[in-house]
């Protein structure tokens with residue numbers, strides 16, 4: 001059985017005071033960590049404070065991106081060693097906004113995934129097609145290529161521990177959700193690809209999230225699908241009420 005994982009991606013939202021208040025409110029309400037992994041991926045600025053305030057709670061803290069080198073002359077960047085040193089557990093890698101606005105490629109995503117594991121972080125690697133690719137029937141081949149490139153060089157053990165987030169770009173922040181069946185179909189394609197790259201056991205272990213306009217009203221249907229093990233949530237992770245509802249839905253899946 002794969003443990004569900006619900007992760008909020010706050011993107012570039014919230015002041016320090018708002019971040020602190022959210023976490024203070026939610027940490028006591030997060031379901032038991034044996035039932036669901038509950039994660040907030042916050043702006044880098046707040047990670048230290050949020051890790052400290054969630055100590056000994058079920059709520060875990062993740063980052064939204066990182067550089068692939070452990071240190072160096074990379075002005076403005078944050079390294080995996082620095083994240084680990086703060087007590088961060090998860091890091092989102094290759095979000096479509098990073099690919100679109102910050103020139104991340106399948107190759108740089110792969111370097112970051114490898115570096116995250118090297119430094120004891122669990123990557124949440126994002127894949128997903130554009131509307132144009134979906135409409136021209138390329139969804140399967142696009143996500144397969146992203147998965148193959150992103151997982152290059154990983155051991156079976158690392159691939160088993162990786163989290164993949166399937167986020168169709170046209171469903172992000174648009175209010176348009178992929179139907180549960182469509183989302184499940186693509187997550188199934190991803191699992192099959194992992195089986196072909198590694199083996200069936202690895203494919204059964206890997207956790208695959210769906211992301212794109214997930215909210216309390218649609219999470220149960222999504223989580224009821226065979227290949228969907230969690231959600232990566234933008235907008236609905238910014239409000240305590242809706243985020244707690246998402247965590248609860250995850251804990252019952």
Ligand SMILES: O=C(CO)COP(=O)(O)O
Pocket residue numbers: 009095167171172173174175211212213214232233234235236
């Ligand atoms: O990009 C997303 C999460 O990483 C999805 O964002 P929304 O949930 O706001 O559509």
